[in-house]
Amino acid sequence: MSDLKSLITELHKSLDQKKLDAANEILSRAKRTLLQQNVLFPSASTPAQVRSQAREILELGAITSLRQMDSASFIRYYQQLQPFYDFERETSTSHESSKTSQRSKITGLYLLLLLSSGDTSQFHTVLEGLIVEASLEGRSVEDDPFIKYPVELERSLMEGSYDKVWRATKSSEVPTEDFGLFSNVLVGTIRREIADCSETAYQSLPISNAKDLLFLESEGAVVAFAQERGWSLKDGRIYFPAQADVVAPLPETTGTVEPVQAGHRPEKGIALASASVIENTIGYARELETIV
Known part of the structure; x- marks a missing residue:
């Protein structure tokens, strides 16, 4: 002992x-x-x-x-x-x-890892078990701040409320410093999904709009990200490759959690339905610039 x-x-x-x-x-x-x-x-x-x-x-x-x-x-x-x-x-x-x-903390971190990896199937499997357990004990699963945090993030992601996700990873809402480790991971996941949808929804975008849309800190960062994606740059605009072209591989992002299943990309947990969502995201990002 x-x-x-x-x-x-x-x-x-x-x-x-x-x-x-x-x-x-x-x-x-x-x-x-x-x-x-x-x-x-x-x-x-x-x-x-x-x-x-x-x-x-x-x-x-x-x-x-x-x-x-x-x-x-x-x-x-x-x-x-x-x-x-x-x-x-x-x-x-x-x-x-x-x-x-530390069961609540470890479980909350595991849920956050699944969310960051895009494994929504396993996320909901674990969450459903927690909901049943909490119900039998006469409480709500969201009474636990360690569980409530990833649950609310997942809800915001499914709604397309990326401003809420961004704020949550930057604010006092983060339960502990360990949960904060996922800030870059979540924002990076959102960024890649928005980029995927942008290629489908638009032929081109101004670099200034892309900066807001992708939650990047400078236009220089937009240029670097665009180059990683294989996008063309001309006269202050980004030009996306035609859908018939081969899609560029996902860039490596600092702090990204590796997929739970090695060798293939996990199920996507963040879906962008249309160009209107992108327009809303640009607006949210602009508002954030005035807040932060």
């Missing part, structure tokens, strides 16, 4: 000091200890304190992976944590364990 407790203390210290490489080294030692004590999976024969410590180590591992933007590792930790969360909910010690559990 003392070994696990000291490892947890070391992990917290490394994360507080933003020493992620050190945290990874401690996690390697911690997981070996969990394996040696046969507590990588919860069991009724395991003392409650040890189960709680094992769960906390895995939670800290998930946070470490997230801060390194390693989505595959984060997903593995999330999956390893589910038996612990299920066990705690189903046993009489659940109330005591919930005092230290």
Whole structure:
């Protein structure tokens, strides 16, 4: 027990000091200890304190992976944590364990990862389970701020309210600093989807409008983005390739979370229905410039 407790203390210290490489080294030692004590999976024969410590180590591992933007590792930790969360909910010690559990935060971050990856199918599968659980307990799933945040973002995305998404990722609405890590990811996802729709809806756009539309900070950034997409630039306008042409590959975006399913693009979760949505987005972006 003392070994696990000291490892947890070391992990917290490394994360507080933003020493992620050190945290990874401690996690390697911690997981070996969990394996040696046969507590990588919860069991009724395991003392409650040890189960709680094992769960906390895995939670800290998930946070470490997230801060390194390693989505595959984060997903593995999330999956390893589910038996612990299920066990705690189903046993009489659940109330005591919930005092230290970060289940809501980890689950909210997982939902946000799915949303950023465009995996709306899995997003709703997880959310529906949470809704049923909350209903049985006589509460709303959105009573939990960690769950409410990704749910409201997804709702805004489906409505095409990209100004709300942009504001939410830049404001005090972000539950914790870890949720803020997804700011560039979400805006990048929106930017690429808007770009896809722009190619379909228009033959060309003024660079100044594209700057507002794509939530880019300067016209220079628009030029760089246009070049990555294979768009033509002439006389202050962007000219999109004909639909018959081969569509340029998606550009790499700093901070982008890799797709959950390696090797193919996940289901799109953000759909732009028409040119009118683009026009609204341009208007929203212009309004934002006067606010920020």
